[in-house]
Amino acid sequence: MSPAPESDAQASSKTDLSFITGRDGPAPDPIALRAYRLTRLRAELRARDHAGLVVYDPINIRYATGATNMQVWALHNAVRYAFVSTDGPVVVFDFHGGLHLSNGIEIIDEVRPALSWFYFIAGEHGPARATLWAQEIAELLRAHGGGNRRLAIDKCDPLGADALRREGIEIFDGQEVCEQARLIKSPDELIAMRRALAVAEEGMAKMRAVLSPGMTENELWSHLHQINIARGGEWIETRLLASGRRTNPWFQECSDKPIAAGELVSFDTDLIGPDGLCADISRSFLCGEVAATVEQKRLYGLAREQIETNIALLRPGLRFSELAERSWRLPESCKPNRYSVIAHGVGLCDEYPHCGYVEDNDRGGGYDGVFSPGMTICIESYIGEEGGAEGVKLEEQLLITESGIERLSRFPYEETLMPSRWL
Structure with a gap:
């Protein structure tokens, strides 16, 4: 007797995930990585005739110095910062009790206690403390700026900006400096990114394996977090996982909703993994041992078509505007729910560039630039019709x-959801 035909669900359960194991590979060389990043930053500072850079964003501090401390907490508490002289020292100003955290980092010339002046720390003494802070920064510029008073800074509240100007310092955009420096990845950064992707995809495989009717969205999402932390990862930037009708429109965060058999589960990893590199992959699964509906396959096929069409356009030398103009066109029914970008950069987090839909140019988007070798890019798709029951995120x-593109993410697509033309 010949075997019975496999159902879609049975075929999908045999999708090969063996590539997940053994992908950690070599670790990046931290000394080479730090030297490359500092060189990139200083080149951007010189190109703009800046004497130095002050960074508060923990991601920029890490890029500039290699030093980390309570990364997420410091994102909303300005308790540590760093000064990078264009032709002088790198000075880390760290939170109380954390000065030893920079021990052994060869590019850091000095560590000082941070002088915090935001309200939680300083209360009514904020203006006075901001004045002292600005005087210390001005002292560093006088000592190492060669008379240049042009300072880039990535984040600065009004108290600090006013205090710097009283010291005769010209203030410029430090985020531009950092984003442009971070744009081209070194071989060691790519090693670190591959490690982060390996962790993310191991977590995705765990999610896929445990997904079953009745579990909540939060419970499913927790498995990605657990794998990330266990493998030396750091945090996940969003909670973008939804099931069933909560997948449309997009950007609904995961909840205590139980996932039902036959529902789509769509998610975006936004994962900060080992070495602080980002793994930003999206997939949609089908819950339960059931066959996908015709409509689910149609949506999934459209999302896959958008992804593959836009990837095929990417090449070194392509302009951001060319990608936007030539990109796959959304069906009219999906345009109101379109994603925020067609493509974006990725490194220590989502980064420059931001390549949006031409429909959004009149809202201040649509800046131009060139895709260059060494850039790491995410291609996005969300397909969900206005008023539709579900949506697919890939x-x-x-x-x-130098010759084209290399696909860094390797997690397979769902056979049970793909129309026959993709199988």
């Missing part, structure tokens, strides 16, 4: 090479 992470 995303791939890519490297721009």
Whole structure:
């Protein structure tokens, strides 16, 4: 007797995930990585004739110095910062009790206690403390700026900006400096990114394996977090996982809703993994041992078509505006729910560039630039019709090479959800 035909669900359960194991590979060389990043930053400072840079964003501090401390907490509490002289020392100003955390980092020349002046720490003494802070920064500029008073800074509240100007310092955008420096990845950064992707995809495989009717969205999401932390990862930037009708429109965060058999589960990893590199991959699963509906396959097929069409356009030398103009066109029914970007950069987090839909140019978007070798890019798709029952989220992470692109993300698509033309 010949075997019975496999159902879609049975076929999907045999999707090969063996590539997940053994992908950690070599670790990046931290000394080479730090030297590359500092060189990139200083080149951007010189190109703009800035004497130095002050960074408060923990991601920029890490890029500039290699030093980390309570990364997420410091994102909303300005308790540590760093000064990078264009032609002088790198000075880390760290939170109380944390000065030893920079021990052994060869590019850091000095560590000082931070002088915090935001309200939680300083209360009514904020203006006076901001004045003292600005005087210390001005002292560093006088000592190492060669008379140049042009300072880039990535984040600065009004008290600090006013205090710096009273010291005769010209203030410029430090975020531009940092984003442009972070744009081209070194070989060691790519090693670290591959490790982060390996962790993310191991977590995704765990999610796929445990997904079953009745579990909540939060419970499913927790498995990605657990794998990330267990493998040395750091945090996850969003809570973008939804099931069933909560997948449309997008950007609904995961909840205590039980996931039902036959529902789509769509998610975006936004994962900060080992070495602080981001793995930004999106997938949609089908819950339970059931066959996908015709409509679910149609939506999934459209999302896959958008991803593959836009990846095929990417190449070194392509302009951001060209990608936007030539990109796959959304069906009219999906335009109101379109995602925020077609493509974006990725590194220590989502980064420059932001390549939006041409429909959004009149809202101040649509800046231009060139895709260059060494850039790492995410191609995005969300397909969900206005008023529709469900939506599909897919995303791939890519490297721009000298000859084209390399797909860094490797998690397979769901056979049970793909229309026959993709099988």
